[in-house]
Amino acid sequence: MNKYHRERLARLMPNGKPRWIRVYDNGEKSYDRYTVVFTGNYDKDIPGYGKSYQYVGMSSSPSHPQGFCQHGECPHIIDWPTYGHLGKKIRFEDLPEDCQKVVISDYRHLWKLCDVCGVSGAKFYESPYKWLCKEHKPQ
Numbered sequence: 001m002n003k004y005h006r007e008r009l010a011r012l013m014p015n016g017k018p019r020w021i022r023v024y025d026n027g028e029k030s031y032d033r034y035t036v037v038f039t040g041n042y043d044k045d046i047p048g049y050g051k052s053y054q055y056v057g058m059s060s061s062p063s064h065p066q067g068f069c070q071h072g073e074c075p076h077i078i079d080w081p082t083y084g085h086l087g088k089k090i091r092f093e094d095l096p097e098d099c100q101k102v103v104i105s106d107y108r109h110l111w112k113l114c115d116v117c118g119v120s121g122a123k124f125y126e127s128p129y130k131w132l133c134k135e136h137k138p139q
């Protein structure tokens with residue numbers, strides 16, 4: 001990573017945590033307990049994600065077979081002007097670890113960071129349909 005990409009990554013992921021998200025918890029053990037809204041000026045026309053504002057709803061174990069993880073998009077951002085329908089605001093680090101993994105993976109995709117290692121300056125590959133750095137690009 002050159003200086004530009006190091007600084008870009010430090011802005012996008014200070015202390016390894018996604019900066020441009022808002023996280024909500026509705027407090028119930030419902031299938032869609034957690035909602036994460038992707039904010040900031042990412043490219044709204046990204047391969048595989050459509051042309052609008054992204055969010056993801058999750059249960060506390062989104063990768064479990066009985067868990068829940070649903071990506072959504074909307075022409076407007078879903079937590080403005082009101083977010084009461086989503087629950088209360090929590091911090092990224094308050095999310096269960098499984099949910100954090102989903103969010104980081106989505107965030108990397110939206111901000112064009114390497115899917116494997118998270119560095120800035122990745123390129124998009126149709127197969128395996130991911131942003132990947134030089135080191136992790138397909139052979």
Ligand SMILES: [Zn+2]
Nearest residue numbers: 114117133136
């Ligand atoms: Zn990489």
